[in-house]
Amino acid sequence: MIAAMENAVEKIKVWFRFIPREGWFPQDTEGLWATRLSLDTATIENVPFLQDGVAEGDVVRFQTDTDGLHWAVGRVSSAGNCTVRVVPIPTGPLGRSPQAVYRGLSAFCLGGEVFSEDFPMVAFNAPAGADFAGIKALLNQGQDEGWWHYEVGCGTEEWWNA
Structure with missing residues (x-):
């Protein structure tokens, strides 16, 4: 015992x-x-x-x-992971859908959680060794095209340098 x-x-x-x-x-x-x-x-x-x-x-x-x-x-x-938070723009092409945010970033196989139905922010874990440059490029494209807003809650040197 x-x-x-x-x-x-x-x-x-x-x-x-x-x-x-x-x-x-x-x-x-x-x-x-x-x-x-x-x-x-x-x-x-x-x-x-x-x-x-x-x-x-x-x-x-x-x-x-x-x-x-x-x-x-x-x-x-640090585990080398990064925290990225994404909020879909309600008037944008994804609407208020956290599922659409997941689909948009699905190529990177990121794990994450949705804050709430009322506020569909998705907090993603970008694991060490992930394609940080690709993730950042897509996040910036989505922000520029009105899909979402995003922020990095925790970034590593590898993230910032990607």
């Missing part, structure tokens, strides 16, 4: 605090699922919608408060 517990993977939620951006969501926290690695580190397991500077697969350090919440205090290491 003890050996099974030692090998169990513990999923936790790591919370991030940030200053809300003007004209954006009023939230000042975001919780991301993570796999605990030690008493104070965990690997992020999903794509952030609001938090900048962290991507899926990154290892973060956290402190646990008296309520048992795990608050991020810094990034320990």
Whole structure:
């Protein structure tokens, strides 16, 4: 029984605090699922919608408060992945469809999540080693042609140099 517990993977939620951006969501926290690695580190397991500077697969350090919440205090290491957020323009050719955004970027096999039906932002994980130049070219083309708006929430040196 003890050996099974030692090998169990513990999923936790790591919370991030940030200053809300003007004209954006009023939230000042975001919780991301993570796999605990030690008493104070965990690997992020999903794509952030609001938090900048962290991507899926990154290892973060956290402190646990008296309520048992795990608050991020810094990034320990990068997995080399990038976070890209795409919002379809309602009056554009994709309408409000997150599925159309996924289809538009499907050649790159990016994983992602949709924020909500009311706000169809798609947060994508662009994995290390992906065709960053191709992804960036398509994102820019889509923005120029009125398909979507996008932002990079976490980019690596490889992303910025692609």
